[in-house]
Amino acid sequence: MDxxxxxxxxxxxxxxxxxxxxxxxxxxxxxxxxxxxxxDKIDLILDHLGISHTDPEMEQVVALLRDGKKIPAIKSYREITGADLLHAKNAVERMERDL
Incomplete structure (x- = not known):
């Protein structure tokens, strides 16, 4: 072989x-x-039915939202779930409405 x-x-x-x-x-x-x-679709269905569900892992995100720290909450959500920025923002905003 050459x-x-x-x-x-x-x-x-x-x-x-x-x-x-x-x-x-x-x-x-x-x-x-x-x-x-x-x-996202499951979250929308739960919202429509008036059912509030928070995963135990999301307690840190909820605590940040209660403290008015939305951006750190989104960052924490992304770290926990591996979600992209848009998905995390939408999910955190839904969580914020439920508070």
Whole structure:
């Protein structure tokens, strides 16, 4: 085997690995967005039914909201759930309305 063939083969393998990783990452992000949308819908249903539900993990977020610290509450929500900024903001604002 000559050197140019090995270099070409190595580059091909690297490209395939990078593309496979990119596809997997895209699927994970898409699944995360789908889960966030489902959580939003469930929250809206609970709000419509007048049911208040706070996860035990969210007590810190609620405490920050009660202290008037909305931005730290959103940050805390994101750290707990891994949600993106928009989802966290919407969820915290719904929690704030329930207080």
């Amino acid at each position: 050197t140019p063939f090995l270099v070409l083969a190595l580059l091909t393998v690297i490209i395939v690995v990078v593309l496979a990783g990119s596809v997997a990452d895209s699927r994970v992000r898409r699944t995360g967005r789908q889960v966030a949308r489902l959580e």
